[in-house]
Amino acid sequence: MKHHSLLLAALALAAAASLPVMAQTTRVLSPDGLTYLDVKFADGQLSYSAGYRTIAKAKKKGAKADTLDVPMVLDSPLGVYTNVADFSKDLTLKETIRHEGTIKHSYHLRQGKQSEINSEENGLGLVLTTPQRRNGGVIMTVQFAVFNNNIAYRYRFLQGGETGAIVITGEASGFRLPTDATAFICQQSDPMVGWKRTKPSYEEGYIWDEPVTKRSQSGQGWTFPCLFHEGDKGWLLISETGVSSNYCASHLSDATPDGLFTIAFPMEGENNGFGSTGAQIGLGNSNTNANDDMTGYTPWRTITLGPTLKPIVETTIVWDVVEPLYEPSIDYQGSRNTWSWILWQDPSINYEDQIKYIDLAAALGWEGCLIDGGWYEHIGREGMEKLFAYCKQKGVRPWVWYNSNGAWNDAPQCARQAMHNSIVRKKEMKWLRDGGVAGIKVDFFAGDKQETMRVYEGILSDANDYGIQCIFHGCTLPRGWERMYPNYCSSEAVLASENLYFSQGFCEQEARHACLHPFVRNTVASMEYGGTVLQKRLHKEPGKGNTRRTSDVFELATAIAFQSSGQNFALTPRNLTEQPQFEIDFMKQVPTTWDETRFIDGYPGKYIVLARRHGTRWYVAAMNAEPAAKQLSLDLRVLDGFHIESATLLTDGPDGQTPQQTTAKPDKKGLIQLTLQPQCAAVLF
Numbered sequence: 041m042k043h044h045s046l047l048l049a050a051l052a053l054a055a056a057a058s059l060p061v062m063a064q065t066t067r068v069l070s071p072d073g074l075t076y077l078d079v080k081f082a083d084g085q086l087s088y089s090a091g092y093r094t095i096a097k098a099k100k101k102g103a104k105a106d107t108l109d110v111p112m113v114l115d116s117p118l119g120v121y122t123n124v125a126d127f128s129k130d131l132t133l134k135e136t137i138r139h140e141g142t143i144k145h146s147y148h149l150r151q152g153k154q155s156e157i158n159s160e161e162n163g164l165g166l167v168l169t170t171p172q173r174r175n176g177g178v179i180m181t182v183q184f185a186v187f188n189n190n191i192a193y194r195y196r197f198l199q200g201g202e203t204g205a206i207v208i209t210g211e212a213s214g215f216r217l218p219t220d221a222t223a224f225i226c227q228q229s230d231p232m233v234g235w236k237r238t239k240p241s242y243e244e245g246y247i248w249d250e251p252v253t254k255r256s257q258s259g260q261g262w263t264f265p266c267l268f269h270e271g272d273k274g275w276l277l278i279s280e281t282g283v284s285s286n287y288c289a290s291h292l293s294d295a296t297p298d299g300l301f302t303i304a305f306p307m308e309g310e311n312n313g314f315g316s317t318g319a320q321i322g323l324g325n326s327n328t329n330a331n332d333d334m335t336g337y338t339p340w341r342t343i344t345l346g347p348t349l350k351p352i353v354e355t356t357i358v359w360d361v362v363e364p365l366y367e368p369s370i371d372y373q374g375s376r377n378t379w380s381w382i383l384w385q386d387p388s389i390n391y392e393d394q395i396k397y398i399d400l401a402a403a404l405g406w407e408g409c410l411i412d413g414g415w416y417e418h419i420g421r422e423g424m425e426k427l428f429a430y431c432k433q434k435g436v437r438p439w440v441w442y443n444s445n446g447a448w449n450d451a452p453q454c455a456r457q458a459m460h461n462s463i464v465r466k467k468e469m470k471w472l473r474d475g476g477v478a479g480i481k482v483d484f485f486a487g488d489k490q491e492t493m494r495v496y497e498g499i500l501s502d503a504n505d506y507g508i509q510c511i512f513h514g515c516t517l518p519r520g521w522e523r524m525y526p527n528y529c530s531s532e533a534v535l536a537s538e539n540l541y542f543s544q545g546f547c548e549q550e551a552r553h554a555c556l557h558p559f560v561r562n563t564v565a566s567m568e569y570g571g572t573v574l575q576k577r578l579h580k581e582p583g584k585g586n587t588r589r590t591s592d593v594f595e596l597a598t599a600i601a602f603q604s605s606g607q608n609f610a611l612t613p614r615n616l617t618e619q620p621q622f623e624i625d626f627m628k629q630v631p632t633t634w635d636e637t638r639f640i641d642g643y644p645g646k647y648i649v650l651a652r653r654h655g656t657r658w659y660v661a662a663m664n665a666e667p668a669a670k671q672l673s674l675d676l677r678v679l680d681g682f683h684i685e686s687a688t689l690l691t692d693g694p695d696g697q698t699p700q701q702t703t704a705k706p707d708k709k710g711l712i713q714l715t716l717q718p719q720c721a722a723v724l725f
């Protein structure tokens with residue numbers, strides 16, 4: 041916590057003694073002066089509001105520029121409920137500490153949307169106490185970080201008396217939006233429902249551009265991240281980061297009729313009803329330098345806002361405010377994997393079919409092959425060891441599926457009872473490492489309770505000891521994990537490609553979802569979608585299964601648009617002979633790790649133009665989900681070092697059904713003109 045240490049040390053000192061403050065509003069501006077946060081203390085309660093400022097040029101030389109506040113989060117409550125005291129009311133504000141100068145965050149992110157990140161914040165800290173005599177001297181601090189277009193805050197509880205540990209039972213933390221704002225949000229599922237009682241797993245449908253006051257069908261509220269549109273004022277994204285074994289993961293309640301969403305803790309029924317819905321935390325020490333003391337913190341709540349969608353798509357806030365929790369044991373790499381299960385399903389989890397998919401990975405020059413659930417019964421450990429040896433011979437790294445269970449749901453697939461505690465895990469990890477396995481995919485987790493966060497962290501930490509990466513499915517949203525856990529790879533936490541196989545209705549919606557994810561789910565976390573389907577029909581047998589509605593180039597474009605350092609692509613052995621060669625050539629060279637991500641144009645669920653850079657090469661995906669052809673006039677000169685004149689252009693042809701490779705031809709103004717048919721795309725690289 042280097043960057044925050046000065047502020048925290050100051051908070052700790054201030055906690056000791058100072059005069060109470062009756063009422064005050066403190067404004068913090070972002071380093072560029074355009075994002076504001078107002079923190080208000082009045083009548084023993086803490087609240088905040090936030091937005092951005094527009095600055096009109098001064099009319100006369102030397103005159104002051106006119107600034108105008110554009111509020112996006114209206115006066116919203118702060119505070120925490122604990123088992124020793126209610127820290128949402130009757131508070132005494134002991135101290136307000138402004139961090140002098142900006143706090144800089146410079147770090148390398150191996151596996152996110154950007155590799156070298158330099159961001160800056162202005163910081164503010166508050167120290168508060170409650171009057172209760174029986175709270176054991178517990179002190180609450182609130183830490184605010186205001187970045188350009190991004191705001192984060194978290195609480196920390198410090199020991200000021202006898203009490204050394206508390207239980208957080210809930211939070212008053214809220215987000216009040218104007219009632220005419222609209223929402224792109226995904227509801228939280230009821231617990232212990234769905235297939236083999238495996239929900240919630242962040243696989244519900246979205247509401248699209250609907251009023252913020254709409255109630256969720258389940259009545260359980262909405263999962264992070266949550267995207268909101270405030271008309272001409274702009275866009276707002278709310279999420280959460282820094283959730284480790286030290287806390288539960290939370291979500292948003294339904295909004296009140298006047299537009300207030302509040303932080304909601306896990307549901308009682310999650311994890312088969314076992315474990316607390318709250319968080320058990322140790323208190324930080326207010327008498328020592330807080331440098332290495334990680335205790336007492338809650339996760340960060342994050343807000344990204346601005347007049348356009350650019351800050352939403354390009355945000356790095358969820359990584360800026362967290363730190364690695366351990367060192368990587370090896371130099372982890374991104375991986376493109378073949379994956380038989382997605383189109384050949386359960387019957388393909390046998391030795392012979394896995395050989396075919398290892399051969400496919402080798403033919404494509406990909407790094408890995410994922411052997412999915414059912415291997416324990418149908419291939420067995422000896423058979424797996426033979427497959428591992430075959431992988432080695434072919435230069436392909438195996439990835440292996442596990443059931444996280446245990447004890448928390450009815451998911452039957454094996455291997456089970458191998459990931460739920462550290463004793464069995466370490467034994468399993470050793471076997472995997474000895475077999476040259478690069479990573480595991482662990483499925484069917486039990487929700488958002490702290491109890492389950494401890495399972496995730498235990499798997500990640502043990503896997504790192506054996507040089508193994510982790511993908512999670514049937515799982516929660518990862519919250520800052522790409523940076524916190526160096527061997528973390530990716531998570532599902534989305535209605536993913538398996539639904540194309542299961543439902544024609546989902547195929548009809550594929551383009552729409554694909555043009556939503558870069559703005560919401562995928563902008564705050566890696567998304568293991570398992571996409572790029574090149575077969576027209578979703579089945580092992582020709583002529584069977586659901587029909588894909590998107591074009592070939594649309595599917596290729598998802599390999600750029602969907603960010604995940606490990607991608608389990610849905611290519612099949614048939615694709616090698618049935619597809620145009622340039623499609624296969626593209627998939628042979630598309631990377632999965634990115635140095636830079638730039639938003640060019642788009643609207644959630646309608647269309648997107650997104651550019652990502654790997655090394656010196658830019659990849660641009662332009663995708664249309666609207667029912668009519670889309671005319672785009674793109675200025676790609678904003679991409680540093682992109683040579684448009686020599687770029688390769690993949691399109692679906694004028695009819696949307698004739699995939700072709702040409703070279704990009706900018707017009708006289710240097711713009712690229714594209715016409716995208718419905719559910720079609722263009723790729724430039």
Ligand code: CA
Pocket residue numbers: 243513514532536538
């Ligand atoms: Ca799933």
